Amino acid sequence: MGNVGSAVAAVTLPTLAILFGGEDGWRYAMAVTGVIALIYAGLYYQAVSDTPAGSTYFKPKGTMAEIMPDGSVQLIEVHKTELIKFR
Numbered sequence: 001m002g003n004v005g006s007a008v009a010a011v012t013l014p015t016l017a018i019l020f021g022g023e024d025g026w027r028y029a030m031a032v033t034g035v036i037a038l039i040y041a042g043l044y045y046q047a048v049s050d051t052p053a054g055s056t057y058f059k060p061k062g063t064m065a066e067i068m069p070d071g072s073v074q075l076i077e078v079h080k081t082e083l084i085k086f087r
Contacts, residue, residue: 009033 016029 013029013033016032017026019025020028
């Protein structure tokens with residue numbers, strides 16, 4: 001099903017904007033689709049769980065620096081420094 005949501009939005013949003021009409025039709029169309037997305041998000045949040053039934057999520061102990069090998073931690077620090085430098 002891939003990008004069906006994107007395709008539906010590409011058809012629905014302009015259609016709603018035309019139906020609302022006027023200079024602000026696109027704004028109302030954006031608002032309506034946003035409200036629909038928020039309603040769907042609430043329904044999805046209620047219906048989906050993080051783990052399968054019967055299993056328990058165990059939070060890893062320690063920080064990423066303790067879990068990852070030394071070389072990987074150094075690489076992460078270099079990337080973080082580069083991002084801060086170009087900010």
